Amino acid sequence: MKTKRFSVWRAIAGNAALFILLLAFRWLTAEQENGWLNMGLRPLHVAADTTALAAVTPTIILEQTIHYGETLAGLLQECAVLPRDITRTVAALQKIFDPRDLRAGHSIHVATDSTGALHELLYRPSPEIIVRVEREISGELTGRCDTLALAPEVFFLTGEVESTLYGAVLEGGETPELLLDFTDILQWDIDFLYETRRGDRFRILFEKLFVAAPDGKREFVRYGRILGASYEPKHLQQDGASARAFEPEKFFTAFYFKPRERGTGGYFDRDGQSFQKTFLKSPLNYRRISSFFSFGRRHPILNKVRAHTGVDFAADHGTPVVASANGEVQEIGWKGGYGNCVVIAHKNHFTTLYGHLSRFAASLQAGDAVEQNQVIGYVGSTGLSTGPHLHYTMFLNGQAINPLKIQPSSGDPIPAEFMPRFVEQRNALLQQMGLLPVRIPFALRP
Numbered sequence: 001m002k003t004k005r006f007s008v009w010r011a012i013a014g015n016a017a018l019f020i021l022l023l024a025f026r027w028l029t030a031e032q033e034n035g036w037l038n039m040g041l042r043p044l045h046v047a048a049d050t051t052a053l054a055a056v057t058p059t060i061i062l063e064q065t066i067h068y069g070e071t072l073a074g075l076l077q078e079c080a081v082l083p084r085d086i087t088r089t090v091a092a093l094q095k096i097f098d099p100r101d102l103r104a105g106h107s108i109h110v111a112t113d114s115t116g117a118l119h120e121l122l123y124r125p126s127p128e129i130i131v132r133v134e135r136e137i138s139g140e141l142t143g144r145c146d147t148l149a150l151a152p153e154v155f156f157l158t159g160e161v162e163s164t165l166y167g168a169v170l171e172g173g174e175t176p177e178l179l180l181d182f183t184d185i186l187q188w189d190i191d192f193l194y195e196t197r198r199g200d201r202f203r204i205l206f207e208k209l210f211v212a213a214p215d216g217k218r219e220f221v222r223y224g225r226i227l228g229a230s231y232e233p234k235h236l237q238q239d240g241a242s243a244r245a246f247e248p249e250k251f252f253t254a255f256y257f258k259p260r261e262r263g264t265g266g267y268f269d270r271d272g273q274s275f276q277k278t279f280l281k282s283p284l285n286y287r288r289i290s291s292f293f294s295f296g297r298r299h300p301i302l303n304k305v306r307a308h309t310g311v312d313f314a315a316d317h318g319t320p321v322v323a324s325a326n327g328e329v330q331e332i333g334w335k336g337g338y339g340n341c342v343v344i345a346h347k348n349h350f351t352t353l354y355g356h357l358s359r360f361a362a363s364l365q366a367g368d369a370v371e372q373n374q375v376i377g378y379v380g381s382t383g384l385s386t387g388p389h390l391h392y393t394m395f396l397n398g399q400a401i402n403p404l405k406i407q408p409s410s411g412d413p414i415p416a417e418f419m420p421r422f423v424e425q426r427n428a429l430l431q432q433m434g435l436l437p438v439r440i441p442f443a444l445r446p
Contacts, residue, residue, distance in 0.1 A: 339383025
């Protein structure tokens with residue numbers, strides 16, 4: 001009887017001991033987990049095969065600002081992307097975009113999952129271009145470049161020169177880029193650094209290009225084509241005091257026209273004559289003319305009266321100098337008092353000389369063909385010179401002529417077969433620019 005009772009108590013004690021051991025184990029496990037958390041540690045995860053991660057939903061989305069000197073690999077490392085995915089992402093992007101061209105101040109969009117596997121990288125080098133790296137279903141990372149559609153809208157700007165044309169355009173709410181496009185069109189007839197006057201007016205009918213922004217609004221990308229451009233010197237404008245007639249046909253007005261659908265377009269005047277001339281009014285942006293064409297100027301260094309068969313344009317050291325017309329480089333190098341000098345031969349026995357250059361355009365050499373507006377050198381003060389400027393001489397049949405008085409010929413006019421379409425387009429542009437005179441019937445005239 002006693003033996004049976006002892007066996008029962010031993011069984012109860014054994015169960016109680018087992019129960020106590022289980023409780024102790026649970027308590028120790030909880031303490032260990034709490035210890036991990038208190039130390040800021042996370043339980044280790046077994047790395048999964050990234051080729052099977054395409055179906056994992058990204059849970060971490062980061063927008064990382066690019067700072068000067070940062071690399072793509074460094075940016076991805078800051079986003080806690082897996083090391084092997086960093087290497088694969090850089091390699092995939094290099095096929096469509098050079099990661100070294102990431103610009104400080106821009107940002108990259110990175111989407112990963114909780115393991116650090118990259119699912120998407122997105123970067124916009126410009127408003128209309130998006131480059132991205134995406135993970136395919138197979139797990140492979142591939143790069144793609146998307147170009148957003150540009151939507152053009154037509155705008156009209158008119159204003160009056162109070163101090164400078166530059167200031168007038170900016171006052172109208174536009175940027176210097178539009179001014180440069182405008183002056184490029186009319187530069188053959190007007191020297192905007194020398195011939196602008198207070199009271200002159202201008203009109204620009206132009207395109208702005210937009211893309212759809214992520215917030216649903218439109219975003220300005222850049223200026224499109226200038227459709228019509230007009231510059232109106234004050235002495236040609238309508239004057240109420242003298243009852244001078246409104247004669248817009250005397251203004252410098254250009255219209256864009258493309259004769260053939262597959263050809264190139266250009267700018268033409270009211271009569272269909274090309275606005276592009278054989279020679280530019282000046283081969284650089286200068287501050288002032290420091291010395292004019294003369295046969296009796298006292299040389300500032302030699303202190304002798306001698307002919308100055310050219311024009312000196314004072315400009316900052318390093319200002320780009322361009323070819324004033326298409327031609328071929330005849331000479332390049334040191335040329336006595338002219339210092340570093342370029343001589344270009346043109347059609348119809350014209351030659352131009354560019355002296356006192358600080359240096360020449362890279363790889364330019366004698367025999368090279370150059371185009372109008374192509375940079376050939378930079379302003380300096382080499383040779384017999386008292387300060388940075390460009391000495392510019394024009395020759396006709398070997399005889400020096402005054403480049404400020406030359407009347408350059410125009411390019412090819414619009415072929416006769418396209419003139420009816422041009423006139424129709426020209427009149428529509430004139431109407432939009434407010435330059436189409438309203439004809440008053442004779443019976444209604446006072």
